[in-house]
Structures are given as C-alpha cells and as structure tokens.
Amino acid sequence: MSGHSDNTVQLSRRRFLQVLAGAAGALVVGIRFAEAADLPVPPALLGDTLYGLGAYVRIDADGNVVIGVRDPDTGTGTSTSLSRIIADELDADWTRVSAVPLGLGVEDDNGKPHWTYGHQAGGLGGAIPAAWADLREAGALARWLLLQAAARRLGVPADRLRCEEGSVISPDGRRFGYGTLAEAAAKIAPPNAPVPLKTPDHYTLIGQPAGDIDARAIVTGQAVYALDSYLGDALVAVLSHCPWTDGSVESLDTTETMAVKGVVKVVPLKPEAGVPLGQTVRAPAVAVLAENTWAALQGRAKLKLAWKAGAQSESSAWFEQQATDLINDKNAAPTTRVRNDGDVDTAAKKAAHRIEATYAQPWLAHATPEPMNCLARIDKDGAMLVVPTQAPQQAWKVVQRLTGLTPGQIEIRVPRVGGGYGRRLDHDYVAEAVLLAKAVEKPVKLMWTRDEDLTQDYYRSASVHKFSATLDGKRQIISWNQRMASASALTQRGVPDDRLWTSEVDAHQLPAGLVANLRNDWYALPSVMPRGPARGMPHLSNAFAVESFVDEIAHSLKEDPLVTRLRLIGEPRMIPLGDGRTLDTGRLINVLKLVADRIEWKNWLRTVNGLGIACWHINGTYVAHAIEASLQGDRLNIERAVCAVDVGRVINPTGLEGQIAGATLDALSTALNLSVSYKDSQVQQHNWKDYPLASMAQLPDTTEVIMVPGDRDPSGASFLAMPTAAPALANAVFRVSAVRVRRLPLLKEMLRML
Amino acid sequence: MANAQDQILTPQSSNTVVPEKVREGVDLEINGRSYRHTGDDQMPLLWYLRDVLRLTGTKYSGEHGDGGYDLVLVDGKLASAINLPLTKLAGKSVTTVEGLAAADGKLHPLQQAFVDEDAIGCGYCTPGWLMASLDLLNRHPQPSDNEIDQLPNLCRCGCQTRVRKAIKRVAKGGHA
Numbered sequence: 001m002s003g004h005s006d007n008t009v010q011l012s013r014r015r016f017l018q019v020l021a022g023a024a025g026a027l028v029v030g031i032r033f034a035e036a037a038d039l040p041v042p043p044a045l046l047g048d049t050l051y052g053l054g055a056y057v058r059i060d061a062d063g064n065v066v067i068g069v070r071d072p073d074t075g076t077g078t079s080t081s082l083s084r085i086i087a088d089e090l091d092a093d094w095t096r097v098s099a100v101p102l103g104l105g106v107e108d109d110n111g112k113p114h115w116t117y118g119h120q121a122g123g124l125g126g127a128i129p130a131a132w133a134d135l136r137e138a139g140a141l142a143r144w145l146l147l148q149a150a151a152r153r154l155g156v157p158a159d160r161l162r163c164e165e166g167s168v169i170s171p172d173g174r175r176f177g178y179g180t181l182a183e184a185a186a187k188i189a190p191p192n193a194p195v196p197l198k199t200p201d202h203y204t205l206i207g208q209p210a211g212d213i214d215a216r217a218i219v220t221g222q223a224v225y226a227l228d229s230y231l232g233d234a235l236v237a238v239l240s241h242c243p244w245t246d247g248s249v250e251s252l253d254t255t256e257t258m259a260v261k262g263v264v265k266v267v268p269l270k271p272e273a274g275v276p277l278g279q280t281v282r283a284p285a286v287a288v289l290a291e292n293t294w295a296a297l298q299g300r301a302k303l304k305l306a307w308k309a310g311a312q313s314e315s316s317a318w319f320e321q322q323a324t325d326l327i328n329d330k331n332a333a334p335t336t337r338v339r340n341d342g343d344v345d346t347a348a349k350k351a352a353h354r355i356e357a358t359y360a361q362p363w364l365a366h367a368t369p370e371p372m373n374c375l376a377r378i379d380k381d382g383a384m385l386v387v388p389t390q391a392p393q394q395a396w397k398v399v400q401r402l403t404g405l406t407p408g409q410i411e412i413r414v415p416r417v418g419g420g421y422g423r424r425l426d427h428d429y430v431a432e433a434v435l436l437a438k439a440v441e442k443p444v445k446l447m448w449t450r451d452e453d454l455t456q457d458y459y460r461s462a463s464v465h466k467f468s469a470t471l472d473g474k475r476q477i478i479s480w481n482q483r484m485a486s487a488s489a490l491t492q493r494g495v496p497d498d499r500l501w502t503s504e505v506d507a508h509q510l511p512a513g514l515v516a517n518l519r520n521d522w523y524a525l526p527s528v529m530p531r532g533p534a535r536g537m538p539h540l541s542n543a544f545a546v547e548s549f550v551d552e553i554a555h556s557l558k559e560d561p562l563v564t565r566l567r568l569i570g571e572p573r574m575i576p577l578g579d580g581r582t583l584d585t586g587r588l589i590n591v592l593k594l595v596a597d598r599i600e601w602k603n604w605l606r607t608v609n610g611l612g613i614a615c616w617h618i619n620g621t622y623v624a625h626a627i628e629a630s631l632q633g634d635r636l637n638i639e640r641a642v643c644a645v646d647v648g649r650v651i652n653p654t655g656l657e658g659q660i661a662g663a664t665l666d667a668l669s670t671a672l673n674l675s676v677s678y679k680d681s682q683v684q685q686h687n688w689k690d691y692p693l694a695s696m697a698q699l700p701d702t703t704e705v706i707m708v709p710g711d712r713d714p715s716g717a718s719f720l721a722m723p724t725a726a727p728a729l730a731n732a733v734f735r736v737s738a739v740r741v742r743r744l745p746l747l748k749e750m751l752r753m754l
Numbered sequence: 755m756a757n758a759q760d761q762i763l764t765p766q767s768s769n770t771v772v773p774e775k776v777r778e779g780v781d782l783e784i785n786g787r788s789y790r791h792t793g794d795d796q797m798p799l800l801w802y803l804r805d806v807l808r809l810t811g812t813k814y815s816g817e818h819g820d821g822g823y824d825l826v827l828v829d830g831k832l833a834s835a836i837n838l839p840l841t842k843l844a845g846k847s848v849t850t851v852e853g854l855a856a857a858d859g860k861l862h863p864l865q866q867a868f869v870d871e872d873a874i875g876c877g878y879c880t881p882g883w884l885m886a887s888l889d890l891l892n893r894h895p896q897p898s899d900n901e902i903d904q905l906p907n908l909c910r911c912g913c914q915t916r917v918r919k920a921i922k923r924v925a926k927g928g929h930a
Binding site for chain 2: 073074075211212214215216218219220221222223224225227228230236261262292293294295367368369370371416417418419420421447449450451654655657658661662663664665666669687688689692693694695696697699700701702703
C-alpha cells in the first residue's frame, strides 16, 4: 500500500476517496469522512470484510463487484438503490453486483466518536439524497482507475477506451473484464482532483428498473435479520415488562421458572426512575435468560410476578376528551401558533359562508414484523452488537453510555431490518440487552415477544383537529383555521418547548400559501404514554384531516371536489412558504390530474362506486391518491387505488413503485383497522388479532403507481405515499355511502354510522 | 445453543447385524434430510428450526402463528411452526422456505415469481407468504381473487398487491 497522499483524492474538506489493493487482486475504492487529519486505513482491514473503510466499492479479480451499503435497509430498498448509484458511475455489470450492509462506521477521535461513513439512517427519506451527494464519486474513481490500467496494458490513451457492463472496450472492440484489470488499477495513483461524474444521458442503471438486490436471499430464507443472528454461547432473554413505566416489582417468585430445563437466570431490570434507557422512559422488567428461546418463554410463563402500580392512571378515552375540550375552548391559548398568515379573524367577519368540522385520530403502534431484539456481547475491552436499527449512531450512543467503552471498542452490525417505521430510531431494547449482558457476564440474545412489542412501544399520539373555514360570495376560501391538540412525540427528548409542535404539524402544509388568511394553532396535551417518531408523521394525521375537510367544503358548495381543489390551487406558479420552502403548484396540479385521469374522475358524479381524491406535498415532493370504493351491504371494497408521485429523478422505478404501492397499502391498512387504546395506562392490544394489519381481502387487488419523470436531484420516498391514501379513501366512502368519516379507524366508524 | 444430540443421521457403515436399540427422541424429516431430536419434545417446531438447526427462514412475529410468519408445510399441509410441538412431528416430513429451491439452486417458480414481481418489502414476512401461496396453488392451481384473499399473512410494508401478481404469474404458467 502506497503512502497516504498517493492513494487519496480529496473531494471536499471532509470527504476523501481512498484506493486500496484488496485481498487476491481486488481493487477497492472507499469514501472516508474525515474530521481533522484523516487516518490511513490499517492494512488489517484490507481483507474480505471492510467494516473500517466506509461506503466502498470492491472489484474482485473474478469480476464480481461488492458494494458496502451504509444506510440500514428496513425494506426501503437502500441496499439496491445505493448500490445502483455507485454501480452506474462504475459502469458495472449489475448481474455481478452484490451489496453488503456495512454496520456502523465509527472510530476514536480522542475519545469522541468520529462517524466515518457520513449519513447512516434508514426510513427517514434521507438515504438517497445523501448518497446522491456523496457516494457517486467512489464508482467514478474506480472506473477511472480501471480505464487507466487498461490504457497501460494496451498502450493506447485512456480517452480512446470506453466502459460498458463491467468491461473496458478497446478501439478494436476487444473487451477486458474489470476483474482482469483490478489488481493493476489498485496500483495506479488517483488523479489530484475528483473525476467528473457522468452526465444523465450516460446513465445506464439510474432510472432503469431493478428488483431488490437481496431478493434471492429473501425468497430462499437465507437473508439474515438481527433475530436470525446467533453467538455460540449467548443466552436468550425474554422479558416481562411492568405495565406502568413508574411501577415496580411487588413480588417475584422464580422457583418454578428456575425449574424449567434450560433456564439459567432471572434478572430484574430496573431503570433509574425517570431516566430513559434509549430516549424513551422504559418500564422496569424481569428478564428470563435461558439456553434457547423455548426454555426462556416457558420460564417466563412460570414466573410468579406481581407488579405494583405506578401513580399513573390514564385512559385513551380521557385523553381524547381532554383534546376535544381544549380545541373547543375558545379562550384556550395555543401552545404554539405554527402559522399565521394575514388576518383570519377580520377576514372571517366578512364571510358569506362558514364551515366547521372536527376530526379525531387514534393512538398508533409501530408493529414492526420483526420484533425488537438485539444480540450483545459486552467484554471489558470491547463490545459487539447486532442491532435492527434505523439509526446506528444513536444505538452507539446508548451502548457507549452504558459500557463506558471507547468509540473504537464498540462494533455495531446492522443486517437487513424487518421493518422500521420510526420504531428503531430509539434503542431502549439495545439498552436492555447491554444491561443484561453485563449482569450475566455472557452474550445475550434479547427478544421482545409480540405482546411486549405492542404494549411497550412508544406510540403515535392521538389527535383532534378542528377546522373553521370561511368563503366569500364567489366561493373562494378567504380564511382557514386549524386547531390541533395532541401529545408531542418530542417531549422528554431534549427538544425545546417551542419546537415540540414540529412532530405534530408541518408549518408549510396545505393549504398554506393558497389561502391569504390562514392560522394553524397547536395545543400540547400532557400524557404518560411513551411517544416517539412514527411513519409519515406529522403529515399522516394532518393530511387526513385537511384533505377530508377540503372535501367537506366542496360538498357544502355542491361542487366536484377535484374542481374545488384545482380552484384552491389556482394557476401553476411558485409560492414561497417561508423557511426556504416553496410550493410548486404546477407539480401539485399535475399529480392531481394524473390520478384523476387514471381513475376516470369524469365519472365522479355518475358512478355507483365512490371516487375519492386527495393531494399533499412534503419537502418539495408531491403526491396524490385517487381511490374507488364500493359497498356491498356493510362490506367496504377498495376497488382501485391510484397514486401519482413527483420525487424528482427516479433512481430505481421498480424500487420507487414498491415504496409507493407499499406505503399506500400500509396507510389504508392503518386507516381501516388500527388503533391503540389504553386503560389505567395499560395498552389493550397484545397480538396481531388485537392490532389487525389489513388482510389481503380488505386491500385493493392492485395498486396503480404513476411516477412523474424529473431531473431534479432525487428525494426520499419511503413514506411519501402515506398521507393521502386515507383521506382519498374517506372521501370515496362518503361518495358511496353518504357517511362522512371524521374519526379513525375508518371501518369501525363507518359501520357505526351506516 | 446448538445441540450435539441433534444430528444428521448417516447410514451405518458396518455390516454386522446387531439388535436395534429402542430409539429415543423424535425422528423427523426436514427439507429431505433426516433429523432426530432428543431434547424437550414439547419444543415447538419454530424454535427447533431456528435455535437448534439455525434454519432461520421461518420467522417469529407473534404467538399462535398470527400473521403467517412461521408457516411451513407438514406432509404437504400448511401449518404454523410455533403451534407444533416436536412430539407431534414424529415420522413427519417438513418443508420450510429453505427447502423450496432445487438442489442446484434453481428457484421454485413461485420464488422466481416473487423475485420477478418484486413482491418484497422488508422481506421478513416473505417466507410466510411463499409457504401460504404454495399451499394455495397446490390446492387451487388457478386461484381466484377470492381464494387469494384468504391467505392468512400480514405485512406492514404493503407487498400484498405484488404478491397477488406473483401468484397469478405462476398460475398462468400452469405449475407451482
């Protein structure tokens, strides 16, 4: 390996490309993120596993290409899309590319963590934009080096050669596979300046469809999730959590548990009062540790365990009553005035027509198919954990705090994750695994059962939204007022009080920018229920309320709700919304019209089935849904679901279609069926029967996805299609049944009102 | 956690005839291989597959088999692995998702259809969908939408419409 300055290209003050000769004639190009002086990569890392290198591309002598993917793949397709972003610049043969999840990139910077991979988070919509900004050069440099190697071998200038599907092609048409050039390429000094990136007309993979890169492993049962990871001597731990976060053990008799063959130990886990294990205050628990899962489960069933109730006693019914009272109290001052354009009160006085409506939405759980789990080995001088996480750097912080180990001593592996939806941004389960491993001085494989997973979640708060809009004689909306009450997801997470609203409502949401006098007030409610980030929030709850209310306005005007929306949006133009955000009404109109055309909206008035529509925008991306629903007796059928999205450049149409179709179905499933209720602060939903994700029969037979082509830098899309599915469905239900659903879950409310 | 007592049985090499000992444990076949389990015979198949044999394609996602994450075929019939104590499996033949592809690695047409239709979200529920869909196609080679509607599986990533396409793709091909 040559000196540091010889094999490194500085891309920016913080980013470097590093070229390495890998094992057995491989060429490796990695991207490193430096803070001060970059450290050379130790030769020990040049083998087959390159955990220390960072996002990288490796071309093996046999022509196979391995790409290290830094962002966790929770089903959002990052393994595929990030690999394709790099592979395109490389002109790789996609059939020879495989992806390896990287785990956490961290090293010791004088006792502080230095994140060596840059962006590492999944399911937040940031993976593709970040990769677009800083990963492409790795592929481009590797390609450049391979070209130089070929030029030297053939004795022709590099600019007379070209690359195609994993080969360099000579002027006379001979093909030289990358594998045969890799060893020589690794010895070539990179250029002083970054290699130029491709122009879009040269993309071969970006924009083309590709199935999941891990598909074969998944359908053969070979894909390894954290729960599928084992260490030879690890004890399996299952927990019984106290129903109250402030409760405690009243009595515990472990005699029968310890008599179960294979049970090794029972360990009470008692967090310090009020101190979060991750970021969420977690209830005390009793852990049963055993040689295998079956023994641990039997042991748990035989615990004689009584909990002492905490002081908390809250019910979801009480919470909703508080929320309703608060938004109906004209004298109550809002916690935060999120937006205040024009003068709502003065405008409202001049109104010809006033419309009001209130919408209530329930508490929700995350319900990840793979339950919370963590494999942890904690030694005096090092720790290795396998963690299903969306935020490995946050997991690291929890491990570091509980072990006192230095950054370089903590290894966190992140295999493919069985669903995230915001649940795995916090690491209470990791903290529990670490505490148990320390307590028993053995590796621990912690698994929450479904019961624990549903009752010990951090939840999406219930909310109540009250709207008041006024219209003038020309049927224009002249004032708009939303009052929303909820319990912030950000309470007790180190967020200042004046920012707690940000998890609950978006200051730029529709119809901001379209109505001159618009006020959006948020009312904070206290609650003892643990809360945290949830998929699609804050858009999920607000889009349902806003886009249902727009439909109600249309109905009161006896107008086609698509026409009402198009009138409200007006001409195609750019509307500044503040904070650097802009509403491009042309793109919003476009997605609306696309779904309207596809579902044959012209039949809106005539069709026996109900048609419903809704639109939204999130950070410069645009989405609309149109849904056709029918009613047979009291059975609701979703006949068609059409979604149009405009996300800028599409990296992988197949992947994007999957994300959009998937989020549509998830949102429909959530709206149709799901709610968390609690009594005496105890969640009532314990298994899939209590928290029924939609069955195949409840969902539409097909999902129709329309992707607007674009050349803007790509945006994340993992939750983009969540917000508009439920209001489009509720609007369709209104057309087919005359029942206006103002409370979710929809099915229960519809059946109540039919 | 691997149990030395759980091993693949190999034919005796000796030709000497000795009286056969009374066998202890449960003999069963999994994906065409013979196993004998001599531990707790009440252990559900799911934990035997996962903790003992490390065949982790069959997933845990909840008790009682809700959601279809732990489906396998037992003598060709769909069954929930978490509900099956090993004692009930003596002499039975189990097929898990790991046993669907051919020995040479060629995917089963249903697996290939899932790949071709990208009927995958996070992938955690996929093995269960495959086993239930295979059972459906065994019973109804040309399943109607209503028959497909009866699949017991749950998915939060929203792969249902793509799974439906994959099943229909196989049905069109006329074999499962």
